[in-house]
Amino acid sequence: MTDSTTLLDHTQEARFGDYIALLKPRVMSLVVFTALTGLLVAPVSLHPLEGFAAILFIAIGGGASGALNMWWDSDIDRIMRRTQSRPIPSGRVDRDEALAVGLALSGISVVMLGLAANWVAAGLLAFTIFFYAVVYTMWLKRSTPQNIVIGGAAGAFPPMIGWAAATGGISVESVLMFALIFMWTPPHFWALALFMNDDYTNAKVPMLTVTHGRKATRLHILVYTILLAPLALGIAATSIGGPLYLAVSLVLNAVFLAGALRLWRRDEGLAGADKYAAEKKFFRFSLIYLFMHFVALLAEAALRTAGMGGW
Structure with missing residues (x-):
């Protein structure tokens, strides 16, 4: 990761939409959909309010992973055409803000999912955030061509989390x-x-x-x-x-x-x-x-x- 001086200066005031973009909403939509599927196909039915809360906190956890990914990858995001317009390389959100958002949402999502559903689902969500932010983003992505093979596990956990939220198990x-x-x-x-x-x-x-x-x-x-x-x-x-x-x-x-x-x-x-x-x-x-x-x-x-x- 390069020094912050190599990134664009933070010259614009961040808007609400910039923080939403920080959470990778398109990726989050896939997380929500597959987690919801896992919850709905499970043999145990949750009360609609409990189900909504579970999916909400899974979504927040997915967004937290996205924010941590953007924080760490802000140097290469600035180089790649596909990612240059993201909130950090474009100068709309400061790196430290992104880190704070990612860590705060990670803690909130895991604790609240445990309270709203169960701690098996919360544990899976915590592991997913760790796997995506640390194992994939910080380690695999820049060290091996098998990055996406092993790192793909992070995106595969949401239906398991949804299932666990309903059943309490795997x-x-x-x-x-x-x-x-x-x-x-x-x-x-x-x-x-x-x-x-x-x-x-x-x-x-x-x-x-x-x-x-x-x-x-x-x-x-x-x-x-x-x-x-x-x-x-x-x-x-x-x-x-x-x-x-x-x-x-x-x-x-x-x-x-x-x-x-x-x-x-x-x-x-x-x-x-x-x-x-x-x-x-x-x-x-x-x-x-x-x-x-x-x-x-x-x-x-x-x-x-x-x-x-x-x-």
């Missing part, structure tokens, strides 16, 4: 939801890295595209996509799956595998405005892929509640 189903996101994360982020490779190169972040090249990255994407498919389909055989989920998953995985194959076979010599069209298309579909799997789980839960679900 089960095969919650572990499989974790595994789905964990295995999805590398191909998702490597696709992004393929068309944002210059950013990572300039910032000296050892993404797989930087250390091993684009061809090797495409092969890794294919391998992880192949490994992901049976795991995703296997959830259909658990208590939270069912025929609807299986049908949706079959279609999604067929399309995802076809996209990974196209990336692997693509011509490295392509040029022009559409040079990375395939990578961008794969990246966008990866978001749909994950979203629709969790929507299918919610649909199965709704059908079971109505007495029409299950095998």
Whole structure:
């Protein structure tokens, strides 16, 4: 991490929206959605007020992780085009303020989730914040091309936390939801890295595209996509799956595998405005892929509640 003098001067007065941006609201939305899914598909129902409180504090914990990530990464965020407009490198929020916000929200979210739900869920949330801020951001991200593989665990914990908030424990189903996101994360982020490779190169972040090249990255994407498919389909055989989920998953995985194959076979010599069209298309579909799997789980839960679900 570079000295604060290398960053932009804090010349603007921060607005409320800048502090919201500090929490990475787009990432937070994924945290909220997957955590809510974990909570709603669990075999134990929470009172709506308890459920709302649990999701609120999980969201705050996710935002705290984002603030701590932006605090630590403010030096490389200033270099990368994708992140130059973030609150710290743009000079709208001071680094020390970001650290204070991240630490304060971390403590509040963990304690309040423990009080609102249970301490198993709170412990998982605390570990998730630690894993994302310390293990991934401070250690893995700048030290190994496997950063996103191991670090992806941080983004995979929310459905486990939601499940634990409802049940007070961990089960095969919650572990499989974790595994789905964990295995999805590398191909998702490597696709992004393929068309944002210059950013990572300039910032000296050892993404797989930087250390091993684009061809090797495409092969890794294919391998992880192949490994992901049976795991995703296997959830259909658990208590939270069912025929609807299986049908949706079959279609999604067929399309995802076809996209990974196209990336692997693509011509490295392509040029022009559409040079990375395939990578961008794969990246966008990866978001749909994950979203629709969790929507299918919610649909199965709704059908079971109505007495029409299950095998």
